[in-house]
Amino acid sequence: MxxxxxxxxxxxxxxxxxxxxxxxxxxxLIYSLSLSFFKVRLGKPLTFVGLFNFGRILGDYKLVNSLRxxxxxxxxxxxxQVILGLLLALLFHQEMKGKSIWRALLILPIFCTPVxxxxxxxxxxxxxxxxxxxxxMSLFNLKIPWLSSPNWAWVSVLxxxxxxxxxxxxxxxxxxxxxxxxxxxxxAYIDSSSEWQIFRKITFPxxxxxxxIVLLLRLIESFKIFDIIFSLTGGGPxxxxxxxxxxxxxxxxxxxxxxxxxxxxxxxxxxxxxIVNLFFRRIREVYE
Amino acid sequence: MAVVKKKSPIFNVIRFILVxxxxxxxxxxxxxxxxxxxxPPAETFTISGISIPFVQFKPTAENWKVxxxxxxxxxxxxxxxxxxxxxxxxxMSLGTPAGYALARYRFQRIKxxxxxxxxxxxxxxxxxxxxxxxxxxxxxxxxxxxxxxxxLINATFTLPFAVVIMRQTFQELPPELEEAAAVDxxxxxxxxxxxxxxxxxxxxxxxxxxxxxxTWNEFLFALALTSLKARTFPVYLAGAEDTRGVQFWFIxxxxxxxxxxxxxxxxxxxxxxxxxxxFGAVKG
Numbered sequence: 217m218x219x220x221x222x223x224x225x226x227x228x229x230x231x232x233x234x235x236x237x238x239x240x241x242x243x244x245l246i247y248s249l250s251l252s253f254f255k256v257r258l259g260k261p262l263t264f265v266g267l268f269n270f271g272r273i274l275g276d277y278k279l280v281n282s283l284r285x286x287x288x289x290x291x292x293x294x295x296x297q298v299i300l301g302l303l304l305a306l307l308f309h310q311e312m313k314g315k316s317i318w319r320a321l322l323i324l325p326i327f328c329t330p331v332x333x334x335x336x337x338x339x340x341x342x343x344x345x346x347x348x349x350x351x352x353m354s355l356f357n358l359k360i361p362w363l364s365s366p367n368w369a370w371v372s373v374l375x376x377x378x379x380x381x382x383x384x385x386x387x388x389x390x391x392x393x394x395x396x397x398x399x400x401x402x403x404a405y406i407d408s409s410s411e412w413q414i415f416r417k418i419t420f421p422x423x424x425x426x427x428x429i430v431l432l433l434r435l436i437e438s439f440k441i442f443d444i445i446f447s448l449t450g451g452g453p454x455x456x457x458x459x460x461x462x463x464x465x466x467x468x469x470x471x472x473x474x475x476x477x478x479x480x481x482x483x484x485x486x487x488x489x490x491i492v493n494l495f496f497r498r499i500r501e502v503y504e
Numbered sequence: 505m506a507v508v509k510k511k512s513p514i515f516n517v518i519r520f521i522l523v524x525x526x527x528x529x530x531x532x533x534x535x536x537x538x539x540x541x542x543x544p545p546a547e548t549f550t551i552s553g554i555s556i557p558f559v560q561f562k563p564t565a566e567n568w569k570v571x572x573x574x575x576x577x578x579x580x581x582x583x584x585x586x587x588x589x590x591x592x593x594x595x596m597s598l599g600t601p602a603g604y605a606l607a608r609y610r611f612q613r614i615k616x617x618x619x620x621x622x623x624x625x626x627x628x629x630x631x632x633x634x635x636x637x638x639x640x641x642x643x644x645x646x647x648x649x650x651x652x653x654x655x656l657i658n659a660t661f662t663l664p665f666a667v668v669i670m671r672q673t674f675q676e677l678p679p680e681l682e683e684a685a686a687v688d689x690x691x692x693x694x695x696x697x698x699x700x701x702x703x704x705x706x707x708x709x710x711x712x713x714x715x716x717x718x719t720w721n722e723f724l725f726a727l728a729l730t731s732l733k734a735r736t737f738p739v740y741l742a743g744a745e746d747t748r749g750v751q752f753w754f755i756x757x758x759x760x761x762x763x764x765x766x767x768x769x770x771x772x773x774x775x776x777x778x779x780x781x782x783f784g785a786v787k788g
Contacts, residue, residue, distance in 0.1 A: 225692045229605035233598045233623070233667060240660040241626050244637035251637065307522055318523055320774055322530045326781070327770040331723040331738045332759035336537050339752045347536065347554055383530060388786050391778040395787065429785045440630050443723045447742060461632040461724070468636040469728050481633035492628050502785045503620045503668075 245485075248478045256474035269479035279480065281455050282463035289459060290438040293377045298431055300378070301385025306415075308386070309393045319390070323383040330380065334447025337376045338363070341448075366456030369449045373457055376444055381437075385430050392426030393419070429502070432495045439488050460484055534763065540756035541567050548752050571757045580740035581761070584720055587651050587736055588765075591658035592715035596708060598659070599666025604696055606667070607674035608682075623667045624783060631661070635728050642729055651734045657725050662715040665780065672784040673707040674700055710776035717766035737762050 252269050254262040273279060308319060325333075340348055341362035352358040362372045396419070404414050442461040445451060451458035451466075464484065468477030492499075539555050540548070542563035557563045571577055602623070606616050614622075638657060639648075647653040682695040690698070701708075726736040735743075741758045770777065779787055 223609070223692055226605040226609035226611070229601035229609075229696075230611075230619070233602035233663060236598055236660065236663065237623065237626060240656060241629065241634065244634040244641065245629075247641070248634060248637040251640075256640075304526060307519065307526070310519065312516075312520070312523070316774070318527055320771060321527050323777065324534065324767050324770060325530055326777075327717050327721075327763075327766040328533070329721045329723075329738055329741075329759070329762040329766065331721075332537075332741060332762040333533065335741060335755050336533050336759045339540060339755055340533070340536060342752075351554070379530070379533065384781060388778055388782055391786050426786055429782060433782060436628050440632070442632065443738075446723070446727075461630065464632045465635065465724070465728070469639060474636050474640065477636050481630070481636065484630050485633050488628060488630060492625075499621060499624075500617065503617050503624075 248481060251475055252478035252482060254475050258472055265475065269476045272476055273479060273483060278455060278458075278463060282458050282460045285456070285458060286439065286441070286460040289374070289377075289441065290435065293374055293381070294431065294434045294438055296374075296378050297382045297385045297434060298427065300382045301387075301430065302389050302427065304382070304386040305389035305393055308390055319387070323387050325380045325382075326384050326387075328380060330443035331447045333376055333380055334444040337372060337444070337448045341372045363449060364453055366453055369453055369457050373445055373448055376448065377438075377441070380444075381434065385434065388430050388433075389423060389426055392423040396422050425498070428495070428498055432492070432498070435491055436488065439484070439491075534760075534767070537756050537760045537763070539563075540752055541760050543567075543753055543756075545751070545753045567753045567757045571754070571761065576740060577758070577761075580735055580737045583651055583730075583734055584737040587654045587658060587726075588716045588719040591655045591719045592662060592712050594655065594659040595662040595666045595715050596712050599663050600670045600701070600704075600708060601696070602667045603670025603672075604674050604700060606671040608679065608696075608700075620668060620671060623664045626661070626664045627783070631724050635724060638725065639728055648729055649731045649734045651730075653729050654722075654726055654734065654736065657729075658719040658722055661722070662718055665715055665718075665783065666711055668783045669707065669711050669780060670704065672779070673704045677703050707776060710773040711780060713769045713773045714776070714780040717769050720766050 253264060253266060255265050255268075256262055304322075308315065312318075340346060343349055343359070343362055343364065346362075348362070349359055352360060360368055362368050400418055400422075401414070404418055440461060441459050442465065445457050445459055445462055449457045451462045460480075461484075464477050464480045467473050467480060536554070539557055542557055542565070543555065543561055544564050544566065547561055555561065605611075606620055610616060611619060638653075642648050642650075642653045645653075677700055681699050682690075685695050685699055686692070720736075721738065722736075723738045723742070726739045727742065730736065730739060737758075741755075741762050773780070
């Protein structure tokens with residue numbers, strides 16, 4: 217058995233990657249952790265401040281705001297994307313002409329540069345005569361303050377994000393559906409169960425593992441949201457759409473408060489780790 | 505397919521209409537970008553609604569000519585291309601042997617599965633968590649505004665793709681060929697290089713394409729670590745608003761130029777997208 221081979225060469229194969237990750241991920245993380253105990257100013261010596269930066273987290277209302285914005289954003293977009301993705305996958309999971317072409321077109325949003333999506337959104341949701349408002353105006357005599365009202369700015373971010381990532385959920389769930397064996401269905405149809413019963417009792421339980429993977433991947437990626445918000449709203453109006461990444465980025469690289477920004481990144485890392493851990497057993501099974 | 509009971513023709517028509525609507529929805533943003541980039545600047549705001557070319561206005565290539573003849577635009581494009589290709593090549597050449605080792609050998613101290621998950625866990629890390637240390641490190645190394653810094657970072661973030669998907673690819677190749685070669689006195693390295701690697705080339709190319717697309721789309725690090733000289737196209741795009749006001753025809757031309765390469769790449773790797781984007785957890 218090949219798996220039993222245990223020669224030295226395997227280390228030559230894998231060590232470059234391990235060292236690379238240690239150097240470019242683990243080292244920066246440790247560096248960042250140590251920074252969080254200091255007051256860091258460019259061109260000046262570091263001042264040790266102990267847990268001061270972490271203490272600041274407790275009284276930072278802007279942080280609380282960005283955390284709230286991020287959590288709501290993640291919960292809402294991921295839920296909608298997974299549900300829509302599932303519905304679309306069911307829609308496509310039938311015989312139809314040109315299916316692979318339709319599918320190929322439908323998944324193009326996944327590959328669109330997110331920051332560019334945000335800028336296109338800017339032109340799309342432009343309030344005076346942008347295409348969305350001009351259509352709404354002629355149909356319902358409605359003018360929506362897409363980017364100037366905090367709530368609507370939120371909606372426009374959500375719309376773009378859902379537009380971009382629903383196809384991902386769709387694609388993966390469809391792949392899950394197509395891998396199901398057909399015999400089960402044949403049996404179910406002989407028993408003439410209703411469509412809804414077949415979905416609830418057979419299809420859904422069988423694709424549940426795939427749905428969980430989609431959910432996990434979307435959760436992880438959603439916490440990283442930065443680009444679309446940077447370009448579409450810049451976190452505004454006010455701080456209505458200032459997500460955690462954007463707040464951390466600004467703290468560190470606009471206001472050069474590196475120590476505090478490092479403390480902030482560790483909080484985000486902790487939150488994401490907690491969520492991923494909820495799925496850990498499932499992840500281990502996949503890579504058995 | 506046996507999956508489906510015979511559906512009535514009406515059902516099929518409704519479904520077809522739904523499919524068309526969904527696809528139009530998915531393509532609308534791209535359509536809007538292309539159309540806006542073809543509008544004469546003077547008419548940008550006078551053409552209303554979804555702006556059907558030839559019907560509502562006469563398309564012009566003027567914006568594209570201006571954009572492509574701008575020196576900054578070209579240099580940003582070149583930076584993007586260099587970073588994407590070199591970073592992906594680096595990630596693939598590090599990750600392919602690692603994936604092979606995880607597929608074909610057994611590691612004792614840390615199990616193969618846990619090593620794989622360790623590589624994967626790099627993708628969990630929110631990039632913003634390391635952008636500050638990277639900024640300070642690159643500043644110390646005098647690599648700010650240098651594409652070399654972006655190449656290193658993007659290779660790091662795409663490496664897990666390479667390792668995990670190549671591992672799966674090698675696992676699916678039958679080991680018998682290599683065993684036969686070993687009996688004939690072929691060394692382990694040659695078994696990898698001459699037997700397994702050539703068989704894995706299609707996946708390798710597809711994974712590299714996914715890495716290129718991801719690197720091309722990367723924005724946060726490019727924004728933090730570059731200014732004028734080394735900026736990639738997305739960062740150049742982000743500067744557009746400040747420098748030229750709300751000039752939609754420029755924004756549209758640039759967004760389409762930014763999205764074009766990854767979108768076109770995606771069309772060529774259909775078969776591998778599911779596996780690629782789910783790190784092999786779901787097979788397409």
